[in-house]
Amino acid sequence: MPAQIKSRIPSKAAKDEIIEIKLQITHDMESGNRKDAAGNVLPRRIINKMVCTWNNEVVxxxxxxxxxxxxxxxxxxxxxxxxxxxxIKFHDDNGEVHETSADITVG
Amino acid sequence: MSEHRTAADVRRRDFLAAAGVGAVAVATLPRMAKAEPKDADALVAKLIGNAQPKDGKVRIQMKDMAESGAAEPISVTVDSPMTAADHVKTLHIVSEGNPNPGVSSWHFTPRSGKAEVSFRMRLAKTQVVRAYAVMSDGSVHAARHEIKVTISGC
Structure with a gap:
């Protein structure tokens, strides 16, 4: 299932205001510690990195x-x-990058 | 060995095979549960080097008792003006009781506005969760929070 991202990011803010960024991504985050019924270890597959940029500059x-x-x-x-x-980019263990973005007006 | 296998023999074999699988499953449990504060200490040494963490500035907000360890809300706040001269560079969250002691490491910049994050974490058992904030001047501040867990979430 493709990872779905829900976000809540304000569309407007005053200059220098501190805004809240809320995100949820659907992902199993399989830890690599669990086993299936036959005793085989379920391979690890998590999101290992999250990067938030504002006009391409890392925040x-x-x-x-x-x-x-x-x-x-x-x-x-x-x-x-x-x-x-x-x-916001979420880097998956399998190499995929799940991404979402939002426009914001400041001033 | 006799060719005459009775129904009782077959059942006995099935039972032994099933018991074997069970024994393997039980034998692997201690490995899973092997998570000790010293693993967390080893990771912290890697993350912050030999800096001496000071108390204060870092606050972990979390329940004292979790019914399920699958997704327990945690917020960590660090007091900092978050200016170019004085800000939190990295915030490490470390678990003393999970199979992997690392939970997450957050890298901030002055544009982060404030050094505060909230997320949900897994908890394998009753344990202490620690947070280490590495400041821009190189000093480290730390906090600990003990949480009781009734159902493992790892």
Missing amino acids: TSADWHPSMSANPFIVFYARATESGKIT
């Missing part, structure tokens, strides 16, 4: 490990600097 990024829950729900912040595009 916040994170490295994730198997202790992150399934269907990660995250909240972090950003200082509203200029109008433009906020993009």
Whole structure:
């Protein structure tokens, strides 16, 4: 199933206001510690990296490990600097990159 | 060995085979549950080097008791003006009781506005969750939070 991303990012902000960025991505985050009924280890497949950019400049990024829950729900912040595009990329263990973006007007 | 296998023999064999599978499953359990504070210590040494963490500035908000360890909300806040001269560079969250001690490491910039994150984490058992904030001047601040877990989530 393709990962679905839900986001809540304000579309407007005052200059230098601190905005809240809320995201949820549907993903099993298979930890690599579990076994199936036959005793085979289920291979690890998680989102190992999250990067948030504002007009292509990195604002916040994170490295994730198997202790992150399934269907990660995250909240972090950003200082509203200029109008433009906020993009969040989730890097999957299998090489895929799940991406979402939102436009914001500052001022 | 006799060619005359009775129904009882077959059942006995099935039972032994099934018991064998069960024994293997039980034997692997201690490996799964092998998660100790010293694993967390080893990871922290790798993450922050030999910096001496100070108390204060970092606050972990989490319940004291979790019914299920599958997705427990956690918020970590670090007091910092988040300016170019004085900001939090990295915030590490480490678990003392999960099979993998690393939970997540967040990298901030002055444009992050404030050093605060919320997410949900897995908890294998009753344990201490730790947070380490590496500041732009190189100092490290830390906090700990003990949480009781009734159902494992790993």
